[in-house]
Amino acid sequence: MTTERLSPAVIVPLRLHGYAVSNYFNIARAALIEKAAPFEIVRVRASQEEAFLRMSPLGKIPFLETPSGPLSETIPILEYLEECVDGPHLYPADPLQRARVRQVMNIVQLYLDMQVRRLYPGVYLGTSNQAETIQAIGQTLEVTINGLRRLFTFRPFLLGDTLTSADLFTLYCVDLADRLTRFVYGWSLIERIDGLAEWSRLMTTRDSTRIVATEFLKVFRGYLTDKGAAYDLSLGGGIFMEPHSAD
Numbered sequence: 001m002t003t004e005r006l007s008p009a010v011i012v013p014l015r016l017h018g019y020a021v022s023n024y025f026n027i028a029r030a031a032l033i034e035k036a037a038p039f040e041i042v043r044v045r046a047s048q049e050e051a052f053l054r055m056s057p058l059g060k061i062p063f064l065e066t067p068s069g070p071l072s073e074t075i076p077i078l079e080y081l082e083e084c085v086d087g088p089h090l091y092p093a094d095p096l097q098r099a100r101v102r103q104v105m106n107i108v109q110l111y112l113d114m115q116v117r118r119l120y121p122g123v124y125l126g127t128s129n130q131a132e133t134i135q136a137i138g139q140t141l142e143v144t145i146n147g148l149r150r151l152f153t154f155r156p157f158l159l160g161d162t163l164t165s166a167d168l169f170t171l172y173c174v175d176l177a178d179r180l181t182r183f184v185y186g187w188s189l190i191e192r193i194d195g196l197a198e199w200s201r202l203m204t205t206r207d208s209t210r211i212v213a214t215e216f217l218k219v220f221r222g223y224l225t226d227k228g229a230a231y232d233l234s235l236g237g238g239i240f241m242e243p244h245s246a247d
């Protein structure tokens with residue numbers, strides 16, 4: 001367990017459980033860092049053990065241990081942080097704009113991440129995907145891409161001039177999705193949405209991204225090897241890149 005950051009604005013001790021291959025864990029961790037919240041990381045894998053299910057009822061990561069009890073599911077975790085932790089706001093004050101942040105996160109979760117996740121077996125998990133599944137998901141992704149093109153403003157953040165939870169949520173989902181669409185479909189999700197590449201570069205300049213992406217790349221490489229994945233980091237894609245070593 002490591003203490004991630006200590007801030008003078010200590011309000012509640014929080015412990016984030018999960019590990020860095022998980023895009024959802026990375027989203028929650030990035031939000032905690034953006035808020036300069038004091039928190040600890042408990043590095044654990046998803047589990048169906050009884051003790052784990054008491055904290056995270058579906059056995060998924062991440063979950064957040066709060067002083068009042070555990071909370072799983074990333075979007076509710078982000079909302080809890082917004083309401084209970086000091087620091088920069090990650091949601092706009094205006095109700096419609098707030099709802100639009102949730103709208104983007106819903107769409108990215110359901111129609112991007114949950115779709116590409118069905119293709120993880122043949123890409124990241126060392127097994128295979130069926131041609132019909134690949135085709136069906138490809139069709140869904142076309143609708144998703146068209147929708148996201150309409151929603152993102154890139155001024156310079158996804159929904160205006162301020163960083164929101166939608167930026168963090170989208171960043172960590174798009175990284176894995178882009179690696180996958182290049183591998184499976186031969187096209188880049190990032191290149192299909194004008195403005196997304198520039199926004200990605202902007203996001204990688206943030207301290208939260210540097211911290212989270214550095215650990216992600218380190219553990220993702222080992223994860224892919226352990227799984228015997230068809231994809232490996234040398235195939236490229238995604239947003240986060242390992243620094244080139246000086247020869």
Ligand SMILES: N[C@@H](CCC(=O)N[C@@H](CS)C(=O)NCC(=O)O)C(=O)O
Pocket residue numbers: 021022023024025046047059060061062072073074075
């Ligand atoms: N809807 C959940 C998704 C979390 C999720 O799918 N986590 C993955 C890791 S990225 C996991 O725990 N997988 C293990 C499992 O499903 O058993 C959230 O928002 O947190």
